[in-house]
Amino acid sequence: ATHNPPLFPPPTSSPGSALEGELFEVFLRSIDSSSRRVSSCRARSRVPPPPVFARRRSQRSSSSSSSSHASPRFASPSFVRFDCRCIRIPTPNAQRPPPPPPTPFGRMKLSLAILGLAAGTASAFVNPSSRSATTTAAFSATTRDASSAGGPLSMSTAAAAEAAPFVKGPRIVRDDLPVVYVYDHCPFCVRVRLALGIMNVKHSVRFMANDDIPTPTKLVGKKIAPIFEIPEDDFIMMESLDIIMKVANDDRFGAPDQIAPATGRTDIKAWQKSVQVMLRTLQRPRYVATGLLPEFQQLDGRLAFIKNHQLPPYEKSEWKGDGTDANPGMDMDEKLKLYAEAMAKDPAAMIEDLNAKLVELDDMVYSEHHCSEGGLGMDDIDLWSRLRSITVVKGAQWPEKLGRYMRNLSELGDVPLYDEMAL
Numbered sequence: 001a002t003h004n005p006p007l008f009p010p011p012t013s014s015p016g017s018a019l020e021g022e023l024f025e026v027f028l029r030s031i032d033s034s035s036r037r038v039s040s041c042r043a044r045s046r047v048p049p050p051p052v053f054a055r056r057r058s059q060r061s062s063s064s065s066s067s068s069h070a071s072p073r074f075a076s077p078s079f080v081r082f083d084c085r086c087i088r089i090p091t092p093n094a095q096r097p098p099p100p101p102p103t104p105f106g107r108m109k110l111s112l113a114i115l116g117l118a119a120g121t122a123s124a125f126v127n128p129s130s131r132s133a134t135t136t137a138a139f140s141a142t143t144r145d146a147s148s149a150g151g152p153l154s155m156s157t158a159a160a161a162e163a164a165p166f167v168k169g170p171r172i173v174r175d176d177l178p179v180v181y182v183y184d185h186c187p188f189c190v191r192v193r194l195a196l197g198i199m200n201v202k203h204s205v206r207f208m209a210n211d212d213i214p215t216p217t218k219l220v221g222k223k224i225a226p227i228f229e230i231p232e233d234d235f236i237m238m239e240s241l242d243i244i245m246k247v248a249n250d251d252r253f254g255a256p257d258q259i260a261p262a263t264g265r266t267d268i269k270a271w272q273k274s275v276q277v278m279l280r281t282l283q284r285p286r287y288v289a290t291g292l293l294p295e296f297q298q299l300d301g302r303l304a305f306i307k308n309h310q311l312p313p314y315e316k317s318e319w320k321g322d323g324t325d326a327n328p329g330m331d332m333d334e335k336l337k338l339y340a341e342a343m344a345k346d347p348a349a350m351i352e353d354l355n356a357k358l359v360e361l362d363d364m365v366y367s368e369h370h371c372s373e374g375g376l377g378m379d380d381i382d383l384w385s386r387l388r389s390i391t392v393v394k395g396a397q398w399p400e401k402l403g404r405y406m407r408n409l410s411e412l413g414d415v416p417l418y419d420e421m422a423l
Contacts, residue, residue: 163369166198168412170200174232174252179206179231180192180193181228184207184294185295185392189225190415191240192240197415201253208295210305211301226238244259259381260378281350282350282351282393285342285343286392289343289423292421307320307335311339311342347395354396355395355396362399362400368404369405380409
């Protein structure tokens with residue numbers, strides 16, 4: 001195994017460096033098992049990691065649905081490799097386990113359904129305009145028959161059948177690719193990446209270090225993400241929802257109205273609010289502790305995140321201060337101590353609460369393809385982008401429908417989950 005520098009080396013020359021060094025040691029011990037896991041994974045790798053400036057150019061065709069990422073990767077027919085993280089890519093010849101044999105009642109149900117659908121399809125050849133209504137009526141009748149017979153086919157099955165997966169439009173590849181400047185962990189950045197992936201727009205992703213102030217400042221005048229650039233127009237803008245609206249209304253990036261508008265659901269918003277404190281406590285220390293996210297590859301980036309992102313129960317004004325002598329904000333030593341304590345604390349009780357909340361959300365999600373009735377839309381862009389960060393928490397258990405929803409949109413939008421680096 002090659003030597004890897006520690007994720008949190010203590011500083012050697014700064015005021016309070018002794019205390020800061022001790023706090024780093026506490027933090028390092030709290031993630032020692034995860035560090036060993038990462039090192040072990042690197043050691044077992046048969047293929048050495050690519051050079052820093054290597055780009056994955058081979059094994060990619062113009063019809064590929066993957067975006068152009070600036071982060072170094074290794075490609076094989078079945079896996080994309082990011083440092084020690086392997087992301088499964090489905091291939092046409094992938095072997096799938098055979099489905100379980102149907103029960104006698106299942107065979108009867110299937111026969112009834114096929115018979116009904118065949119009748120509807122046959123009548124559609126005679127009268128094409130009645131195809132949709134006839135087929136729906138035939139399926140509804142079959143559903144009612146099976147339900148009255150005491151079978152498991154229910155309204156949820158019918159709803160799932162109506163919730164067809166989103167079908168991407170043709171691949172959009174401009175001569176000058178649009179560029180999105182992001183942080184990998186940022187849900188607002190993920191919104192833009194997910195929307196571009198769903199609309200099948202090939203784009204370049206530039207991951208900025210978390211302490212990088214000059215890059216965004218030169219682009220838009222301040223430190224912010226995401227930032228979207230259209231080089232062929234010499235056009236740059238910020239704000240995730242505005243960026244998505246811009247792309248959705250530009251004919252060069254595909255047909256309009258591919259993504260349905262937001263429905264204004266208050267139940268999902270209330271759920272997000274109810275888990276905000278819990279997720280900040282679980283996610284924020286893990287972002288910096290993995291050492292794998294591109295914006296936290298260097299110590300300065302990790303320290304910048306800790307400096308600017310409070311842990312509950314503290315408010316932002318208490319953590320960062322307001323720049324005045326009366327409220328200078330919390331001392332950096334104290335911030336490091338709180339992050340170390342949050343990472344070292346046994347998360348079992350909090351993860352149990354999180355899993356219960358995921359079960360609640362599973363009931364709110366309409367189908368494995370989109371969360372609201374009416375098709376894939378801005379509700380999904382916002383919800384999935386926030387849920388993705390939960391996958392960095394080891395022990396989070398996804399109910400069946402919600403788990404499929406996460407995987408389906410990850411593949412559709414070409415934005416990987418954090419499962420393989422969860423702590």
